[in-house]
Each structure stands twice: as structure tokens, then as C-alpha cells.
Amino acid sequence: MNDFSIDDLEICCQDGFKLAATLFKPSGKAKAAILIGPATGITQQFYKGFAEFLAGHGYAVITFDNRGIGRSLSGKVSASNATLQCWGEQDMPAILEYLKTSYPDSAYHLIGHSAGGQLVGLMHNAGDLNSIFTFASSSGRLKNMKMPYALKAHFFMNLFIPVSNMLFGHTKSQLLGMGEPLPKGVANQWRDWCNGQGYVKTAFGKSIHTHLYNTLSTPSLWVNATDDDIAIDINVTDMLAVFENMTAATMTLSPETNGLVEIGHMKFFSRKSSHLWQHPLTWLESNTPSSRRSG
Incomplete structure (x- = not known):
């Protein structure tokens, strides 16, 4: 394992919003630069051990909190106007741009957890990624979930979210062990997209008018687990169908x-x-051209 250092950052999005991020910098040349895209309502602290592992293997790694979450929450969560859509259109692209500036001529990779993989097609600069590795990223379609978990999912999405938003102005998802409190705009889109087919595809032609889902051809590996009640095989397939031009393993x-x-x-x-973690490490090694490795 190599030595690395850790820097706390504040990164500005195109719309002026500032995100809290952390850069894990390997000593010497970085093999590549990695953006870790978090799951819905999960703070960057959750990925610290994983980021340290990758940095110890020579990769520059950045974690961050989406707007309205963790250290990127400014003021009350009920006052946040964050949405899943702006996470993909504003937050993730800003983090990638920081990596591109800090590690020019490098290879860039996304490791996305759940929403962190689902939203990649909303990134205007997603074409700059050399590869995509996701875990538990799927459409999360409620219709495909199996009993008894389906009851829990429908309760959370279709009862708890609207009632919590009405009473508190945000979703108190932490009460059900579902991560951080969610801005109502995030929770509302999450509910709408999981009730439809193809997750984000539900909003095409409505709130989403430009995206890269139909053109992105980046090499990708989509990993799920047999004991995951959300990212079941049929929902992974449902999500991948939205990426019309992507050959995904x-x-x-x-x-x-x-x-x-x-x-x-x-x-x-x-x-x-x-x-x-050897799985993403092997994936990164096989998708990072040695000639692109930079300091």
C-alpha cells in the first residue's frame, strides 16, 4: 500500500452552489482519478475506508456530499431546493471537472453507488470518463420488487415520503434507517422515478430535456448482490435499458x-x-491506459 494524504475541499458548481468534498491524494504519480458517486442520502464519510483503499493503491480519489446532504447542507434541510436531477446535472459534473483540472491528461473513472451510478447520464461531461463501475445501481422499480420487501418499499415511497414532506417540509428518512434527511425535491423525484420504468427515464421530455443516456458508450461494470432487495437483477436490466448505446458487463x-x-x-x-474491493481495483487496472497516468 502506498502513502496518501487527505484534503478537505469546497468545490463550486456551475450554478454557484458549493459542495463539501474530500480528496485522497496518493504520493507520487496517480494511476488515475476516481469520482465516487454516493447513494441517495448517504454522506461521503461512508466511503472513507474504500477511498483510502484506492488511494493506497495509487489512485487519486474524491468523495463528496451532494447538495442538501451532510456537509453540503446549508441551513435547514426543509429549505433546500435540491433534486436528484440537479445532483446529476450540477453536482457530479462539478466534481469531475475538479478532477480534470487537478489531474490533467489522466484517466477518469466513476465508481457509483446506487444513485451515484444511475445519474451518470445526466452529467454533461460523462463522456470524459474512461470507465464506470457501479454497485447496487438499478432502476429501483417498485413493481419488480418481491414480497415482503415490496410492502416496505411502497410504504416508504408512497406513504412516508409524501406525509413527511407535508408535515415537516422534508423527508425524515433517517427515522427508517434510510440515510440522511432528504430535501423534499430529492425525495419526490426518487418516489416518482421508482414508481416508473427506467428510473430517470420517467422524467425524459418532462423535467429532463438533455442527457447522455442514449449516447454514452463508456465501458461499464454493474455489480449487485443476491441479498439486495432493491437492485435485483430485473431492476439492473431495467436501468441498463436506458443506456441505449452502452455495452455493459x-x-x-x-x-x-x-x-x-x-x-x-x-x-x-x-x-x-x-x-x-479487489473487484473494482481489477476493473480500474484493466481500464486505465498506462500512458494516461499522471501526477
């Missing part, structure tokens, strides 16, 4: 065959699952 991990009690939707990034 898939991989399904089983906790039993990997010596784990649980992987589910979240535990891939747990230090207890760190032996699974």
Missing part, C-alpha cells in the same frame, strides 16, 4: 460464497467487506 455477488453474512444494498463499502 454485469456481476452478481453472493455473501455466502464470499464469506460474508450480508452484502445487500450497502455493505459492499463496509471495511468488513474489503476483500470485495
Whole structure:
């Protein structure tokens, strides 16, 4: 493992919003620069161990909090006008632009967790990515979920979210163990998109008028787990169908065959699952041209 340092950053989006981010810098030349796209309502702290692992293997890695979440929340969450759409159109592109400026002539990769992979087609600069690796990224379509989890999902999406938004002006998702409190705009889009087909495709021609889902051809690997009730195989397929021009590889991990009690939707990034991190490391090595590695 290589030495690395950690810098706390504030990165400005095109619309002027400032995001809290953290850069993990390897000593010497970086093999490539990696953007870790977080799941809905999950703070960057959750990915710290994983980012340190990648930095220790020579990669520059950046984590961040989407607007309205964690250290990127300014003021009350009920006052935030954040949406899933602006996370993909504003926040993720700004982080990638920072990497491009800091590591010019490098290879750039996205490692997306759930929404962090789903939203990549909204990034105007997604074409600058050399590869995409996702975990638990799918359409999250409620119709495809199996009982009894389907009942829990419908309760959260179609009852808890609207009632919480009405009473509190935001979604108190933390009460159900669903990450940070969510701005109402984020939660409302999450509900709408998971009730439809193809997640973000639900908003095409409505709130979303420009995107790269139909043109993006970046090499990608989509990984899910057999014990994930959300990113089940049919929902991964449903999400990939939105990427009309992408040739994507898939991989399904089983906790039993990997010596784990649980992987589910979240535990891939747990230090207890760190032996699974060899999968993204192998992917990065095979998709990073040696000639593009920079300092």
C-alpha cells in the first residue's frame, strides 16, 4: 500500500452552489482519478475506508456530499431546493471537472453507488470518463420488487415520503434507517422515478430535456448482490435499458460464497467487506491506459 494524504475541499458548481468534498491524494504519480458517486442520502464519510483503499493503491480519489446532504447542507434541510436531477446535472459534473483540472491528461473513472451510478447520464461531461463501475445501481422499480420487501418499499415511497414532506417540509428518512434527511425535491423525484420504468427515464421530455443516456458508450461494470432487495437483477436490466448505446458487463455477488453474512444494498463499502474491493481495483487496472497516468 502506498502513502496518501487527505484534503478537505469546497468545490463550486456551475450554478454557484458549493459542495463539501474530500480528496485522497496518493504520493507520487496517480494511476488515475476516481469520482465516487454516493447513494441517495448517504454522506461521503461512508466511503472513507474504500477511498483510502484506492488511494493506497495509487489512485487519486474524491468523495463528496451532494447538495442538501451532510456537509453540503446549508441551513435547514426543509429549505433546500435540491433534486436528484440537479445532483446529476450540477453536482457530479462539478466534481469531475475538479478532477480534470487537478489531474490533467489522466484517466477518469466513476465508481457509483446506487444513485451515484444511475445519474451518470445526466452529467454533461460523462463522456470524459474512461470507465464506470457501479454497485447496487438499478432502476429501483417498485413493481419488480418481491414480497415482503415490496410492502416496505411502497410504504416508504408512497406513504412516508409524501406525509413527511407535508408535515415537516422534508423527508425524515433517517427515522427508517434510510440515510440522511432528504430535501423534499430529492425525495419526490426518487418516489416518482421508482414508481416508473427506467428510473430517470420517467422524467425524459418532462423535467429532463438533455442527457447522455442514449449516447454514452463508456465501458461499464454493474455489480449487485443476491441479498439486495432493491437492485435485483430485473431492476439492473431495467436501468441498463436506458443506456441505449452502452455495452455493459454485469456481476452478481453472493455473501455466502464470499464469506460474508450480508452484502445487500450497502455493505459492499463496509471495511468488513474489503476483500470485495479487489473487484473494482481489477476493473480500474484493466481500464486505465498506462500512458494516461499522471501526477
